[in-house]
Amino acid sequence: MVEVGDTLPELVRGPIDRATLALFAGASHDYVPLHIDSDFAKAAGMDDVFAHGMLSMAYLAQMLTHWAPQERLRRWNVRFTAITPLHATVTCRGEITGIFEEAGERLARVRIGSWTDKEVQTLDGEAVVALA
Amino acid sequence: MIDRDRHVGTVSEPRVVDVEAGFLKFFAKATGETNPVYFDEAAARAAGHPAIPAPPTYFFSLHMSRPAKRGDVFDKENGLGVDMMKILHGEQGFTYHALAYAGDRLTITTTTEDIYAKKGGALEFVVQTTRFEKDDGTLCAEARQLAVVRNG
Numbered sequence: 001m002v003e004v005g006d007t008l009p010e011l012v013r014g015p016i017d018r019a020t021l022a023l024f025a026g027a028s029h030d031y032v033p034l035h036i037d038s039d040f041a042k043a044a045g046m047d048d049v050f051a052h053g054m055l056s057m058a059y060l061a062q063m064l065t066h067w068a069p070q071e072r073l074r075r076w077n078v079r080f081t082a083i084t085p086l087h088a089t090v091t092c093r094g095e096i097t098g099i100f101e102e103a104g105e106r107l108a109r110v111r112i113g114s115w116t117d118k119e120v121q122t123l124d125g126e127a128v129v130a131l132a
Numbered sequence: 133m134i135d136r137d138r139h140v141g142t143v144s145e146p147r148v149v150d151v152e153a154g155f156l157k158f159f160a161k162a163t164g165e166t167n168p169v170y171f172d173e174a175a176a177r178a179a180g181h182p183a184i185p186a187p188p189t190y191f192f193s194l195h196m197s198r199p200a201k202r203g204d205v206f207d208k209e210n211g212l213g214v215d216m217m218k219i220l221h222g223e224q225g226f227t228y229h230a231l232a233y234a235g236d237r238l239t240i241t242t243t244t245e246d247i248y249a250k251k252g253g254a255l256e257f258v259v260q261t262t263r264f265e266k267d268d269g270t271l272c273a274e275a276r277q278l279a280v281v282r283n284g
Contacts, residue, residue: 023162028159031196073188073228
């Protein structure tokens, strides 16, 4: 029985290295050079390449779909609140903040977020998941 | 500044993309996925799927794999012409209606919903929504993207 205040099992990925970013760029069709070309990133005023926000969002998706099958994920949204630097480890967390009904379905509202190993929050969002 | 009057309301041409099993497996590997449903056909079928499902954020990748000619954020001629050095991803959301699977062919349409500035134009925000439909017209997913342009 899912209750408000329950937490989802944490999901930890990383540390993120340059190979992680190269692989993710290729696999996700995201070739924005800020994430894979150090020269370009520095010219843009960054310290170095940094992780795609969508990589952490993919990790959050794994946390959600390992908790409940994907066909129960109705909608979700995240804000990218800080960049994820090279060598960071990413921890995804979620907590049930509400249970409600909509269109005859029982749904859970899940506050979700990701954090670096320096406890900087990088993504902040909410997911709505149908309860079995 | 981006020309708001020119771009808000622009709808891209439809783009047709194939959901490819090989790319789904590559995506699973690149994200450290441990659930075999996302990289093993037999596991996917055992879980009741007809094929490997596209994971929740893969719709964004499909969108990136086939940039629109009309209304693309980066395209300098027919789109917004934003410099890649200046862009940050601000928000991303998805609403789902049906899973997409390896072997599906999807049609993607992107609409530029809004463009607004803050801090006297130092920051510009571009809101685009994208629809993903199967060949039979089934709406699989809708995505909403907020891009931030740093002009400062």
